[in-house]
Amino acid sequence: MKMERINTFAELQERHQALRHLLGLRLNEAGHKAGFERDILVCGGTGCIASASNDIVANLNAALAANGLAKKVQVLKTGCFGFCEKGPIVLVQPEHVFYTQVKPEDAKAIVEEHIIGGRPVERLLYLEPITQKRIPKSGEMPFYKKQMRIALRNCGLINPERVAEYIAAEGWLALGKVLTEYSREQVVDLMLKSGLRGRGGAGFPTGLKWQAAMKAEGAEKYIVCNADEGDPGAFMDRSIMEGDPCSVLEAMAVAGYCVGAEQGVIYIRAEYPLAIQRLEKAIAQSRELGLLGKNILGSGFNFDVRLQLGAGAFVCGEETALLRSIEGKRGEPTTKPPFPAEKGLWEVPTCVNNVETLANIPPIILKGADWFSSIGTEKSKGTKVFALAGKINNVGLVEVPMGTTLREVIFDIGGGIRGGGEFKAVQTGGPSGGCMTKEHLDTPITYENLQAIGSMMGSGGMIVMDENTCMVDIAKFYLEFTLEESCGKCTPCRIGNKRLHELLCTITEGKAENDAIEKLEVLGEVIKKTSLCGLGQTSPNPVLSTIKFFRDEYEAHIKDHKCPAGVCKNLKQYWVVEDKCIGCTACARNCPAVCISGKVKEIHFIDQSKCIKCGVCMTKCKFGAIEIR
Amino acid sequence: MEAAKETCCQNGLAKEMFEQLEHFIVSVNFDPCSPRRKGDLISILHKAQHIFGYLPKELQIWIAKRLNIQHSEVSGVVSFYNYFTTTPKGKYNVAVCLGTACFVQGADKVLAEFERQLGIKGGEVTEDMKFSIDVVRCIGACGLAPVLTVNEKVYGKVAHTDVAKILEEYKD
Incomplete structure (x- = not known):
């Protein structure tokens, strides 16, 4: 179906009415x-x-x-x-x-x-x-009752493969309004007044970023959308691009007008084929309507967007590394300053914004800065999307006003702990963040509060853990991730994290020395202070925050050689519960290490020196007569 | 360039594949003299891996010459990014997600079971080239954790006891 080009803002408004x-x-x-x-x-x-x-x-x-x-x-x-x-x-x-x-x-x-x-x-x-x-x-469902959808407003409402439905949902009107009614400075003012902060990690005010890029001199500038959603467990950016791709394009065009850029690049993970496909369709349809390309809505403003595929490197979520990757290099970060706003892609002024941040922009323009800043708390405005995952009943994507408490998100919306277990901790900010415990459940979620606890907002992954999760093991898991993803450019991150990981391994294997915790703390602080980029500066957070809140668990591993959650394999021992064993021989027959002895109808015995801790005996026993000590 | 093409062909990389890749390079208006020519490198490597299945040294040399950049630079990029591989994949590639959501739901046990049953580690391929195992980080389907894919097919809420059943499907 051929769509007719839209030439003016008035025509766009007419089209919106006609498609409503x-x-x-x-x-x-x-x-x-x-x-x-x-x-x-x-x-x-x-x-x-x-x-x-x-x-x-x-x-x-x-x-x-x-x-x-x-x-x-x-x-x-x-x-x-x-x-x-x-x-x-x-x-x-x-x-x-x-x-x-x-x-x-x-x-x-x-x-x-x-x-x-x-x-x-x-x-x-x-x-x-x-x-x-x-x-x-x-x-009427508890999952939706406390939500407020701004960034996700069109997800689940429109057909993302038809730009006509986006226009029906007030799409592109924000760009039209900006092009006809606002000067570039006014757009910056509006963004500053709204209080919008970056949703990708650090929470830098979007208005300031735009202002810096606007003021930077250069005939050529770029808008880059950071869609390299690498934080494992976070999938809000993918959902926005799959469910509302045009809102990202529209916001990039607004940013382009504001800072004076004519080219936009979306750096997207290659692991998101559906999002790529939907964005490609959205770009093609928007070009056909004249909403991307030359002389948009007759304003003389030119702007076009292309996709650049990532290739699986977590560090490329860091903006300077991301820009190097677009340039076809290894994704290694560079020192700031110069900031991308001054010298970014191909050394020209570049404004880098995250997907969720961009998705907030059209509604801010249409409904005003006052509306947006009335939502949330004093310093954290608007809403935040969280990806709830882990040991929680309602895994999914939720958008709540800033200032909502962790308890509301995890228990009211998330439906509490899966399998009726006990809440132990929640990790936000992925491999850069930290964990929070029961005592923090009533903390309102804001950038500042999470940081004060030792975690961070990050991109919004929220992994819930129950009493069966070992906090040393989880810290080790995150560190393994960082180790693999460290680009290797700076020493503290490349070698420091490796040493941290080795220390953690000795703990989970029960071979650690008594001062292991102090060593972790000292080394962690050094890595934080001396690493080049955000990846290294935050990589010890999962270790430091689990030490802070679960020190006793670390001590149990080190001093008592016990894993309280029963996770760490080397510290785990399977024992026969004597008054429950009826001597059915199921465990002995199935044991791959042939380390269980005992006659029919007699109590069995596990030879700890031969046991490989596979747990088969426990799954095969119908009488609950095998326990972990 | 021709010489590189020759060696590749001797090593079993088909001529049509190079033609496909050349076609793609032309279609992105690649300019070997532009100071920004490296900007196309990653998308060309993506395409090459899509066509050839992996990025062996001969292919990297061919690409370097074609794009007028050093082989070391191409190799540096290929080795930096997880998505690029220099070893071929099996006919069936099992990609186990080890993102956090999957990890806390026991994905490590699922991975270990695949490794045990196939006798290879993550990143390796079986001798008969039938199966390979990849460890991936979050495919964004956390609602289905632990999740894995075999080629394009997605398996959600997998337990380590399901592994034999899944492999059975690809017995052929």
């Missing part, structure tokens, strides 16, 4: 009823596609066609709804009925019982775990 009906059913707007009677939205995010959501779409279409409803009901794939735990998600509009864990074979029931029969399919509705009641609407 596309979302009529979904937004329940009486004046904007669409040609369809119902919209069935199916989650087309990476997680749900992995659970066969494409087959759900195909089966829904087939069932509709079989019942002669193909012209009355439309099936669309949207971006991520966020409730990944219960995916694949299917939402029926306008009645807003929210189906969870739908299987391709359920398509028939949805069409026959719900669409034709008018009765929602009870068994597919969300089951509230405490009340054991089915909840038909997402707005």
